[in-house]
Amino acid sequence: MLNILRRAWRNLVRVPGRTVLLVAVLGAIVGLAVTGLAVGAGAQVGLLDAKRSLGNEIRLTPNYQTARRAALSGQSLPEVQQVPESLADKLASSPYVVADDRTVTGLVTSSDLTPVADENTGASQGLPFGSAFPVELSSGFRAIGNSSPDRSLTSNQGQRELLRGRLYTADEVAAGAAVAVIDESLAEKNGLDVGGTFSLTTRDGAQTERFSIIGVTRDVSPPAEEEYSGGPGGARGFRFNLFGGANQILMPYTVVQRLNGQPDVVSSVTFFLDAPENLDLFKSEAARLGLDAEKYMLVSDDPRAEAAAAPFQALEGFARVAVIALVLVGALVVILLMSLVTRERKLEIGVLRALGASRANIAAQFIAETLAVCLLALLVGGLLGGLPSQAVAERLLSREMAATEYGPWGRTAVLPGGISIIDTQTDPAGEAEPQIQVRFGWRQVASMFGIGLVLAGAGSATAVYWSMKMEPASILTSRA
């Protein structure tokens, strides 16, 4: 074995032209791959940061974008499908989901409850679909139900705090108890408080139920212009507030389902994932579980963060494809080079065979030489490839940012699964460019060695193939 290594080393040193050529070509391939790995890792970090800023919540809602596209193209507005609870159950069974909250909303009227009048003045200002919703309903109330009672203060139209009384319980949710939590201004206007009662009537007037007031809340949301969602009617989150916070009545979601006459559907479901970085995995699994993207969509709470993640996602994908392509091209180049080099060395192979070296012995020598060349190429490529990676990463990221479209609705970023994020509020001129910091950690080092192994394997296999194929008798008697 030592003799084989000695022979291999002697050949590498004594034929420097050949060695330098091989190391230079392989080093260039490895260097480019290293740049790709570093850029990809930097993009991954950027993507992860962006995902972390999204939080670990994702909402399943009807696909309003389908409706929006239909409205924009002049078609009649399609009926928006509510989310079946069976679909919610299916997605909730995903291993990435640790909990979920189901929300149901409904429009109701009341014969003994007077709405807070000034809350209705801007009722239609935020309608995203023009006059898609009937204006006469603006005189009613909005019943909002959650499956998780503690989410009822935060998940709907800003933030509320409980002033008096209590929230409904899980048992009341399960039992469909007719209990309600109302806004303090609505309570004051109607002279009601905890312990009082009022009745609500369904939209079609067919059903009336009497509710007990168990709590009184107050709106503590920041002013509309400071709220990212764009406030009532903001064009991004579709969390338009038709009736204002004061006319919202909180109750168990099962009760709202009953009032709507649709016991098996919900307006939206919020899934709480085990980790923010699993958002994409969950989306993929949802698609696998049969989520119809035309009817329903999964959206994160912060579209701007998703839009910020999009360039990183594109860059990471580009880097991955580039590295794979480089490895394939590199392997082909190695095969070609080693074919030429080995065939050029047929006399040496013939002499070694004439001296009694076995085919395995010669193959081992060629493998040792190829491994040594690849090791040198890794060193050279690793050192040289790391240098331009930051500049390359920044340039590629700028290109990805420039490629992001600004349409009439604002910036559009298309995420995996075909989900488009439309950001109407970000000013492209004033927006700060995202930063990328390339990384080269152990994982990238391991990948680099993996690439080296692939190249070495391809080169060794080629060398062994040709060295095995050559017949010493033909070589030495010039009959080759």
Added chain:
Amino acid sequence: MGQNGTVDTPATGPNALVELDQVAYTYRTSGPPVPAIRRATGAFWAGRVYALTGRSGSGKSTLLTLLAGLDLPTSGEIRFDGVSLSRLDRDRYRRHQVGLIFQAFHLLPQLTAAENVMLAGEISGWPARGRMQRALELLERVGIDGTTARRRGLRLSGGEQQRVAMARALAPGPRLVLADEPTGNLDHETGEGITRLLGELAHRDGCCVVIASHSHAVASRADEVWVMRDGHLLPATTKVAGPAAGVADAANEVAPPADE
């Protein structure tokens, strides 16, 4: 011719180092098969020099590659020490029993003369310690001094290269030395020196030396001359038997080459 110039007894019998028994070899080509050797039978003894002559393409080199175990006969059998080459580990056989010398020398150009010899030593199992010394000793024996031994193969003259090739062939301590036109690329004087060295290998060291050559000088120094004609191996002369029926014709095929 014997070492003392006397007439030797032709070597026959059961103790030959190498025996050929009805050996045939056919090249497989894309066209019709080309027979190179047809039913060659003969024997080669240790301590003797054999000249293998014949026209170009008559099968001399092919026979040497078969004797070296680089290829196997299409039919028939070659035995070394009574054992068929087809039953031997032929790599091992070449590693320890055979020394090969080529017309084009075939030194590895990236190695020095000494390293070329050491390479053969490495393969045949020389211990690492003292390897260079052994190589230098072998080179000295064939007339290569220490300075020349440290020069790379391509920087040597043809005669020097052939001497190095001879030292390399001797590295495993072979019992059979096969030389394919060893003087073909050398001038007359240098060729004489190489032929003399080959004779020493047989007569002093007891090797069996088989030389394929067109050279009349080589043939004249050999103990026996065999002629290859149309793939047949014919005994041309022996120093005792003299020309026999049919042999004289074959002997005429030791054509005077251009270098003589």
